[in-house]
Amino acid sequence: MKNGCLYIRVSTDDQLELSPDAQERLLLEYAHKNDILVSKEHIFHENGISGRKADKRPAFQQMIALAKSNEHPIDVILVWKFSRFAxxxxxxxVYKSLLKRNNVDVVSISEPLPDGMIGSLVERIFEWMDEYYSINLSVEVTRGMTENALRGGYQGSMPFGYIHTGHKEVPVIDEEQARIVREVFDMFLNGSTFTQIARWLNNQGVKSTRGGKFENRTVRYMLQNPFYVGKVRWNYYDRKNSKYKSTDEVIIADGKHEPIISQDVWDGVQAKINTHIREYKPRDVSTCKHWLSGMVQCSSCGASLGYCKSGHYFNCYKYTKGLCEHSHFITEKSLVENVIAGIETKLDSRDFYDVHIVRTSDNSSQIDILRKKIDKLNIRLIKAKDAYMDGIDSLEEYKENKTKIQKEIESLQNDIVELSSAKIEDISNEELVRKMTDSINASLSVIKDENSDYVEKGNALRRIVEKIVYDKENNSFSFMFYLSI
Ligand SMILES: [Zn+2]
Incomplete structure (x- = not known):
């Protein structure tokens, strides 16, 4: 048996990307098949796909430090692809030679290698191909698109108001939609906000080009899209980092299509947006957190109620974007009181028939512990045999020892079987009431303690409640409680 660790990282360059969970599942399957022991603390997930933080790769550095340590806790690092490792x-x-000095191998489970020199050669080729592919692809795509954009070409989906008539064909105006586009520009010039316009569009039943509802940001996008004055724009949005590119990177060229908006209206709208944006102070996300964030849902649309710290209130976040029609405004004080009252009512009722029982994977860590005990006992078996072979123990002593150890192993194996097949229905009503009461009491004491911070309160609530639905019209709150066993 070898000791292994998993390194999981998501790359945006890869078209065939697997989710971190899927990578973990495949890696664990591989480890199991190949007799590699992987304990929970040896699973390294790299969070954050791009940006400066990812360059430092904290999980990776932690793993390397572990691999280098004198105790030699791991023999092998498993990755889904070599391109995830480096x-x-x-x-x-650099890293592989460092690891080699410490007798740690790096294995890519989807790129099996032959042994020996050929193996190392193939490994280099895999790495080189990944690197070449990712650099070359982005250069080629950008170059082609830029040339097309400068020639006034038309790729991708058409903006609302235009119809694509074929590859490299000039798009034509959809009169029905163009009328709406002009109305949107006029409304904005006459003082409507992005949100008000989005709500107006949704009330009219107008659908975006993707068939969805309009939001404040899609309205803004429409108002800033130079396509409507006959231009073609490229390199505007950085999909990789989800942000707009700086103006000097954006390419705008004259198009061949008919404009929908006059230059005068366009200039007026741009001037207005620019002053509007300057006046708008973005909220710092870290100041907006509340322990109830994400736990309470709007009964009309199912979206979460977001917290506005400056106003001390919650509301359906889709409503604030113009996507939900029913305001679920509630003051922070009132929501907190209602949530605590709801939990207390549930506790007093002692009626937990509707509690959702969840089996957590906590068993797996218990099973891990038992497996480790079995490993140790197996070593003791070997040592007992050695003692007999070396003449230290008599045959009787060895037999006695052996039977004792084997019995212990057997009993541990039975425990593992029991743990892995424990059934949800096994829980009796008395046990449910007792566990739920304990659990609610523990969480309530944290939530009601004024010394608890919002993280502690949030975690305490999440240990007993899956979600809370707020129905403003009927002034009712429904709670979904759960118990994890
Ligand atoms: Zn809503």
């Missing part, structure tokens, strides 16, 4: 060949060579 981002370029240079990095790969």
């Amino acid at each position: 981002r370029n060949q240079e990095e790969s060579i």
Whole structure:
């Protein structure tokens, strides 16, 4: 048996990306098949796909430190692809040679390698191909698109108001939609906000080009899209980092299509948006957190109620974007009181028939512990045999020892079987009431303690409640409680 660890990282360059969970599942399957022991603390997830933080790769550094440590806790690092381990060949060579000195291998489960020299050669080729592919692809795509944009070409989906008539054909105006576009520009010039316009569009039953509802940001996008004055724009949005590119990177060229909006209206709208944006102070997300964030849902649309710290209130976040028609405004004080009252009512009722029982994977850590005990006992078996072979123990002593150890192993194995097949229905009503009462009491004491911070309160609530639905019209709150066993 070897000891292994998993390194999981998501790359945006890869078209065939697997989710972190899927990578973990495949890696664990591989480890199981190949007799590699992976304990929970040896699973390293790299959070954050891009940006400066990812360059430092904290999980990776932690793993390397572990692999280098004198106790030699791991023999092998498993990755889904070599490109997940290192981002370029240079990095790969540096870390792999360092690991080799510590007798730690790096294995890519989807890129099996032959042994020996050929194996290392193939490994280099895999890495080199990944790197080449990712650099070359982005250069080629950008170059082609830029040339097209400068020539006034038309790729991708058409903005609302235009119809695509074929590849490299000039798009034509959809008169019905164009009328709405002009109305949107006029409304904005006459003082309507993005949100008000989005709500107006949704009330009219107008659907966006993707068939969805309008939001404040889609309205803003429409108002800032130079396509409506006959231009073609490229390199506007950085999908990789989900942000708009700086103006000097954006390419705008004259198009061949008919404009829907006159230059005068366009200029007026742009001037207004620019002053509007300057006046708008973005909220700092960290100041908006509340322990109830994400736990309470709007009964009309199912979206979460978002917290506005400056106003001390909650409301359906889709309503604030113009996507939900029913305001679920509630003051923070009132929501907190109602949530605590709801939990207390449930506790007093002692009626938990509707509690959702969840089996957590906590069993697996217990099973891990038992497996480790069995491993140790197996070593004791070998040592007992050695003692007999070396003449230290008599045959009787060895037999006695052996039977004792084997019995212990057997009983541990039975425990594992029991743990892995424990049934949800096994829980009796008395047990349910007792566990739920204990659990609610524990959480309530944290929630009601004024010294608890919002993280502690939030976690306490999440240990007993799946979600809360707020129905403003009927002034009712419904709670979905759960018990994890
Ligand atoms: Zn809503």
